[in-house]
Amino acid sequence: MSQTVDRALSILPLLAQGPADLGQVAERLGVHKSTALRLLRTLHEHGLVYRQQDQRYRLGARLFALAQEAVENLDVREIAHNHLVELNEQCGHTVHLAVYEENEVLYIDKVESRYPVRMYSRIGKPVAITVAAVAKLLLADLTEPERRAIAEKLDYPMYTSRSVPNAGAFLRELAVVREQGWATDLGGHEESINCVGAPVRGADGRVVAAMSVSAPNVVVTAEELLTLLPLVRRTADAISREYSGSTPTEKA
Amino acid sequence: MSQTVDRALSILPLLAQGPADLGQVAERLGVHKSTALRLLRTLHEHGLVYRQQDQRYRLGARLFALAQEAVENLDVREIAHNHLVELNEQCGHTVHLAVYEENEVLYIDKVESRYPVRMYSRIGKPVAITVAAVAKLLLADLTEPERRAIAEKLDYPMYTSRSVPNAGAFLRELAVVREQGWATDLGGHEESINCVGAPVRGADGRVVAAMSVSAPNVVVTAEELLTLLPLVRRTADAISREYSGSTPTEKA
DNA sequence: AATGGGCGTTGCACATGATGCAACGTCGGC
DNA sequence: GCCGACGTTGCATCATGTGCAACGCCCATT
Incomplete structure (x- = not known):
């Protein structure tokens, strides 16, 4: 329903398969690199995505915390x-x-x-x-x-x-x-x-x-x-x- | 960086504290109900949010799956x-x-x-x-x-x-x-x-x-x-x- | 050292897509 | 059976997200 959010969330399962760099994310999303970058940045700010030393992205720690709190509720x-x-x-x-x-x-x-x-x-x-x-x-x-x-x-x-x-x-x-x-x-x-x-x-x-x-x-x-x-x-x-x-x- | 995604993701920690209905989400996000609705729908499509019988929203099962895959990587x-x-x-x-x-x-x-x-x-x-x-x-x-x-x-x-x-x-x-x-x-x-x-x-x-x-x-x-x-x-x-x-x- | 390619990053003009409004439908309660 | 609260929808406005092109950086190649 919301294109931007939809694209951003599509990144998560993508990264779940393993770390990926900006180009790969952009390609698999079918958007421009700059777009992918901004989405990743937003995900990053919320801790859902983490950037490792080699600059590739992978899923972040906040996901654990969220899943944890979810199950406790x-x-x-x-x-x-x-x-x-x-x-x-x-x-x-x-x-x-x-x-x-x-x-x-x-x-x-x-x-x-x-x-x-x-x-x-x-x-x-x-x-x-x-x-x-x-x-x-x-x-x-x-x-x-x-x-x-x-x-x-x-x-x-x-x-x-x-x-x-x-x-x-x-x-x-x-x-x-x-x-x-x-x-x-x-x-x-x-x-x-x-x-x-x-x-x-x-x-x-x-x-x-x-x-x-x-x-x-x-x-x-x-x-x-x-x-x-x-x-x-x-x-x-x-x-x-x-x-x-x-x-x-x-x-x- | 991306307002829409930022708002959508802000819903997750909010729901981590416990189930909430549409009005509560809209209010705590500071947006109109219809906006909150569309964000929630998008989150829902991706399984990050679940709608229980009383129509209130809470965190969804996909979060576990993601956290799970993340840790395995x-x-x-x-x-x-x-x-x-x-x-x-x-x-x-x-x-x-x-x-x-x-x-x-x-x-x-x-x-x-x-x-x-x-x-x-x-x-x-x-x-x-x-x-x-x-x-x-x-x-x-x-x-x-x-x-x-x-x-x-x-x-x-x-x-x-x-x-x-x-x-x-x-x-x-x-x-x-x-x-x-x-x-x-x-x-x-x-x-x-x-x-x-x-x-x-x-x-x-x-x-x-x-x-x-x-x-x-x-x-x-x-x-x-x-x-x-x-x-x-x-x-x-x-x-x-x-x-x-x-x-x-x-x-x- | 010098050069080239790959990748991430930035600023910008455009228009797409997100927003809030108001009206409608529906359910539950006094 | 009426009233109020809540979720839902369509729509006009314009804020926001988008792609482009240019830049800078690092690494690998000769």
């Missing part, structure tokens, strides 16, 4: 966190919390028992939306036309032989999930990883987030993991209750 | 990570990696032994720049006028009685750090936490990052922590060597 996450930790202590497996937003599903919290490292490497990454248990839970709550629209737009990569293959299968899966109120991913993303998940609901019953427990085959079989389902659902329900009770999105 | 971090993990396995304490950028110091990696949770809660957060060991290391490498300029611009909050109190003390501390090639923070940020840090240098000798080991008094005394200094320096030097050797910022 999600009250679901704040409420859920203690419950996730507790669940992790009880079962020992990796616990995820995710939300749906604008055709994307993203993790907003994670508690991992065994490898504490590189935790943030998942946050913000595109979730395998067609197979992940949390994605199914979040999409299953949309209206039927919404589900259909999204299902048709998606790609269905065959991560494994058990990945959801196409829109039809996905919609059927969503119907099942919607009906039963929980979801699984049994080796659909990585052959040896299984997940069980349950939805977190707001006061109006709408799904506001989804959580899941993941574990590799070598630790527990899929059947054993499924025995955790009651525990997972209880945890999700506890979060739902607390979230509904504490007047969501009410503070400052 | 930092090759220091990639190279350092294994070394940090190794160090953590040897000493058991929390290990940090930080860089300096545009008057800010930020953590770009962290390995925590005891509480694997909420790791990302530190990433992107403003580091206590006047007291943190990594901050001293990074600032100590700047030129004298740069150091002076920054030292005078900073605030010197007294987190504890041992916090660095003012610009003069800070500059003296930086001189010491610059001289000795390592830094500490002994209860300057939190009364019971001590840190020891060492710099990571590029091929030209400039400090490109800094790392530190942190531990609470109740686990090890400051003196015991200081015995780790050789190990910390060895790790930092190993990272420096690998970073310098592998032709930094050279791939794609």
Whole structure:
């Protein structure tokens, strides 16, 4: 809608692929160098873009700060966190919390028992939306036309032989999930990883987030993991209750 | 430099404080509602801003993705990570990696032994720049006028009685750090936490990052922590060597 | 040393595109 | 069922962003 801003913002994903110099930015934007320069300068002033010694531009530190503040303002996450930790202590497996937003599903919290490292490497990454248990839970709550629209737009990569293959299968899966109120991913993303998940609901019953427990085959079989389902659902329900009770999105 | 983009970008930190509706955004920007609307729409198209059910705006998911890609493009971090993990396995304490950028110091990696949770809660957060060991290391490498300029611009909050109190003390501390090639923070940020840090240098000798080991008094005394200094320096030097050797910022 | 090319930068004239206004539509509340 | 608040739209004005061309700088080449 606003050409100037549109161009400026287009620079960000461009730089996300790696540093670039002024000429490259101008070319890929299809504008004159001087125009690109002014846009970059403006981005720079706001800290979204950083200029390294070789004068090339890359994404700046303020982006982290913004993403950080953004995630901290999600009250679901704040409420859920203690419950996730507790669940992790009880079962020992990796616990995820995710939300749906604008055709994307993203993790907003994670508690991992065994490898504490590189935790943030998942946050913000595109979730395998067609197979992940949390994605199914979040999409299953949309209206039927919404589900259909999204299902048709998606790609269905065959991560494994058990990945959801196409829109039809996905919609059927969503119907099942919607009906039963929980979801699984049994080796659909990585052959040896299984997940069980349950939805977190707001006061109006709408799904506001989804959580899941993941574990590799070598630790527990899929059947054993499924025995955790009651525990997972209880945890999700506890979060739902607390979230509904504490007047969501009410503070400052 | 570019008014339109400048206004649009000013919306982001504004929303970082919490969701806001169109009127609030327009007012705080000092522009007409219709102008704010178009800016928000453009931000929305790029996924930087999200519109929740109550029509209020908040920061969007794409920010996470961008911050994520940005951090992955930092090759220091990639190279350092294994070394940090190794160090953590040897000493058991929390290990940090930080860089300096545009008057800010930020953590770009962290390995925590005891509480694997909420790791990302530190990433992107403003580091206590006047007291943190990594901050001293990074600032100590700047030129004298740069150091002076920054030292005078900073605030010197007294987190504890041992916090660095003012610009003069800070500059003296930086001189010491610059001289000795390592830094500490002994209860300057939190009364019971001590840190020891060492710099990571590029091929030209400039400090490109800094790392530190942190531990609470109740686990090890400051003196015991200081015995780790050789190990910390060895790790930092190993990272420096690998970073310098592998032709930094050279791939794609 | 001297020269040439590449890249970032600046000032400027032009007109495109951003701005504020006022009017309309819609939703929610007293 | 009316009133007020808020988001939304079309439009006339002109402020602002745009591309051009010229400059200066650094590095690489001979």
